[in-house]
Amino acid sequence: MTLKSPISIYDAQGLAFGILMASLGVTFLKAAALVTGQTAGAAVLLSYLLPLDFGVFFVLISLPFFWLSWVRRSASFTLRTITAVVGISVVSPLLGAFIRFETLPPFLAAILAGACSGVGLIALFRHGASAGGLGILALIVEERTGFRTGWFQMCFDAVIFALALLVLPLDGVLYSCIGAMVLNAIIGWNFRVAQAMPAQQVG
Template sequence: MSDTPEADTEAEVVPHKWYEDVQALILGTLLLSFGVILYSEAMLITGGVAGTSLLVEFGTSLTFGPVFFVLNLPFFALSILRMGWGFTLRTFASVALVSAQTRLLPLWVDFSFLAPAFAAVAGAAMMGVGLVVLLRHRAGIGGVTILSQFLQDRGIIRAGLFQLIVDLIILVIALFMLPLKLVALSIVGAFVLNLTVAINHRPGRYRGMS
């Protein structure tokens, strides 16, 4: 492999084939879904629309999958405006797959015992890796990330600050619904998830694109 700048520039962009995108959507959403199942079984929360959907599941008779899908619907219009049709369609497919898989996985996997601490770390790591897989194929799981970028583009509020506010609101609500120990483990999980994404999804480290 050449060390010249010209060679590095030529190697920067390696377009994904359509079947590579399909494989990534299936694998990424499967990891995300299994992480969500661990959180659901252990009654832990995460941020964004997924965390909101878990709180709805814990507080009502509704299940995560349908709630997650419906809550994401309003954000797809913003996604089209900001991210384009390609990203939006892949994200819609990701949301639909996560919604379906979180409904089906409990039919195939049963836990006789699940330590909440293990669920917090392992579930967060799975969700983080799944998200990295999706991001590298220009897909996401919709929701607050899209809205935060839209608001930042309009000069209303910084994206990171808006996401932090949303996650803090979810955390405060969780304090009234869940034991303090589970909320604390959820915070640990949030750290693991974000660390996983930060380490494995850095600009310049991956040259594929869709």
């Protein structure tokens, strides 16, 4: 396992863009009291229930997956993923503090959240990182089996949304499902590990 050095400007801008777009997606979700899938969805749910910010939960939930990434992928991928997770955890609450919506229909918020997050995740994937959590596992599964990352993540979303029914009203969960479908469809239709991930990021 070798550490790639140093990060190029090309990859740095890609990671920055991915962090910004994923954070904007979280901002839309929080503004409309919606949720998403995977570890980000779990972090959003916990932020509704407990007096801690989304970013704190997002980092804590991602910690075990960093180990999986280090063991199964590469040091470079893991460090870039840690950068992405910490970046999203910091930028999301900052955007939430500065962006205000007079009106934000939940249906529109769900679509915008899914689209922004999907584009952001693709940017992270293409530049040798992920947003942590199940995204790491999903990438490994696609490399080993060919089962697409977006569709893999959609299967896990069902569990998160079942739990969300205990916290959010039914219409909020339904809108959240729409956002998650948009996110995963964008990834499923526009990203393939074999075409985008460099060989040194694997193993």
